[in-house]
Amino acid sequence: MTNNPHFPLMLAPLKLKHNELKNRIIMGAMHTRLEALPNGAQRLADFYAERARGGVGLIITGGYAPNKAGHLEMNGPILHEHAQIDDHQIVTKAVHEAGSKIFLQILHAGRYGATLKTVAPSAIRAPISPLTPKALEPAQVEQTIKDFSTCAQLAHKAGYDGVEIMGSEGYLINQFTAARTNQRDDKWGGSVDNRHRFPLEIVRTIRADTPDEFIIMYRISSLELVEDGATGTQIISLAKEIEQAGADILSTGIGWHEARIPTIVYMVPRGTWSFAARRIKEAVNIPVVVSNRLNTPETVEEVLRDGHGDLAYLARPLLADPDFVNKAAAGERDQINICIACNQACLDYIFKAKAATCLVNPRAGHETDLQIIPADKPKRIAVIGGGAAGMAAASIAGARGHSVTLFEENE
Numbered sequence: 001m002t003n004n005p006h007f008p009l010m011l012a013p014l015k016l017k018h019n020e021l022k023n024r025i026i027m028g029a030m031h032t033r034l035e036a037l038p039n040g041a042q043r044l045a046d047f048y049a050e051r052a053r054g055g056v057g058l059i060i061t062g063g064y065a066p067n068k069a070g071h072l073e074m075n076g077p078i079l080h081e082h083a084q085i086d087d088h089q090i091v092t093k094a095v096h097e098a099g100s101k102i103f104l105q106i107l108h109a110g111r112y113g114a115t116l117k118t119v120a121p122s123a124i125r126a127p128i129s130p131l132t133p134k135a136l137e138p139a140q141v142e143q144t145i146k147d148f149s150t151c152a153q154l155a156h157k158a159g160y161d162g163v164e165i166m167g168s169e170g171y172l173i174n175q176f177t178a179a180r181t182n183q184r185d186d187k188w189g190g191s192v193d194n195r196h197r198f199p200l201e202i203v204r205t206i207r208a209d210t211p212d213e214f215i216i217m218y219r220i221s222s223l224e225l226v227e228d229g230a231t232g233t234q235i236i237s238l239a240k241e242i243e244q245a246g247a248d249i250l251s252t253g254i255g256w257h258e259a260r261i262p263t264i265v266y267m268v269p270r271g272t273w274s275f276a277a278r279r280i281k282e283a284v285n286i287p288v289v290v291s292n293r294l295n296t297p298e299t300v301e302e303v304l305r306d307g308h309g310d311l312a313y314l315a316r317p318l319l320a321d322p323d324f325v326n327k328a329a330a331g332e333r334d335q336i337n338i339c340i341a342c343n344q345a346c347l348d349y350i351f352k353a354k355a356a357t358c359l360v361n362p363r364a365g366h367e368t369d370l371q372i373i374p375a376d377k378p379k380r381i382a383v384i385g386g387g388a389a390g391m392a393a394a395s396i397a398g399a400r401g402h403s404v405t406l407f408e409e410n411e
């Protein structure tokens with residue numbers, strides 16, 4: 001707890017091994033596709049640094065594949081070679097200089113991969129994909145575990161403070177842990193213990209191959225929302241095993257992408273899914289992260305106060321407002337630009353192969369090319385019309401140092 005009168009639990013620091021997070025807000029993983037644009041590394045660095053300056057304690061990158069078979073899409077983000085480290089160093093340096101920690105997320109898409117190389121524990125097509133994956137051979141399973149570790153070691157060399165292993169939302173690791181997608185009869189399938197072997201080996205291998213201070217976070221599926229997904233009991237035992245295997249934090253994910261139940265759109269009430277994180281928190285001794293629809297500081301404070309978790313994972317709310325934490329801490333809650341969970345410029349753009357931005361913050365993803373800098377010569381500016389465009393123009397002109405008068409015909 002801090003002395004901050006506004007959100008004392010949300011703003012409390014957390015000791016994590018040799019590191020300290022300055023508060024409980026984690027910027028959740030979002031693949032923005034900025035890395036694919038010209039000057040991509042710098043754009044990503046500017047995007048994350050702005051959120052770091054805005055006060056978040058920890059940033060998680062969007063998912064990076066550990067090998068080519070793990071790609072979500074052709075030429076998607078991947079970290080598997082030394083030559084790629086330089087670009088990542090631009091990002092980690094910018095975030096550290098801006099005062100936050102940053103982890104790389106390792107995401108193997110499995111049967112959700114939109115490439116011809118797509119693989120899975122068993123050759124079963126996902127209902128949301130036109131492609132049937134190839135079942136991994138036993139030697140390929142072993143190699144994939146090594147690839148996760150190589151990716152983590154490269155992330156360490158690139159300056160990341162840790163990694164998040166993506167084990168939820170129905171991606172490859174989740175496909176191993178659930179009977180729905182794992183019909184193998186070797187040591188990687190069949191019994192629950194066999195199905196858990198793949199993520200446990202990944203965590204153990206990364207733990208053995210990286211220094212102790214390098215933090216391992218595992219994103220566990222805390223609720224599957226699909227038929228033949230893991231049961232609550234199986235999820236709890238996996239959480240305990242992942243802790244035993246050497247993970248330092250458990251973050252949570254909700255539902256597979258193919259689930260029919262909405263998990264993040266506007267009609268899902270804020271904080272709805274925090275009970276699923278709580279079940280895990282009660283079973284383990286490492287910090288647990290609550291996620292999904294925590295888009296106001298009050299919701300974050302409430303889920304922490306109710307003991308649902310130790311930290312909060314906010315993805316879209318930090319697209320909408322990079323200064324979410326600083327504004328909450330300064331008592332300027334009413335100035336926070338709240339994510340309206342419309343998905344129209346973030347996820348919908350990603351599905352259309354465009355770079356993500358935000359309906360309520362068009363600067364998101366344009367931090368490099370749309371800078372609000374002080375004007376050389378401050379002027380007196382009249383803005384005619386107080387609609388959304390007029391107000392935005394007036395506020396940005398004001399931020400640049402102009403003296404602005406806004407005229408609006410209505411009261």
Ligand SMILES: Cc1cc2nc3c(=O)[nH]c(=O)nc-3n(C[C@H](O)[C@H](O)[C@H](O)COP(=O)(O)O)c2cc1C
Binds near residue numbers: 028062314315317346
């Ligand atoms: C544009 C976009 C990209 C995302 N990419 C990833 C990803 O790469 N890895 C991941 O684990 N989750 C990803 N997510 C899911 C978020 O981490 C988060 O779970 C989800 O948005 C719900 O949290 P929120 O309500 O705070 O946004 C993505 C979400 C969005 C909107």
Ligand code: SF4
Binds near residue numbers: 342
């Ligand atoms: S586009 Fe909509 S859902 Fe996405 S971050 Fe912005 S307000 Fe939130």
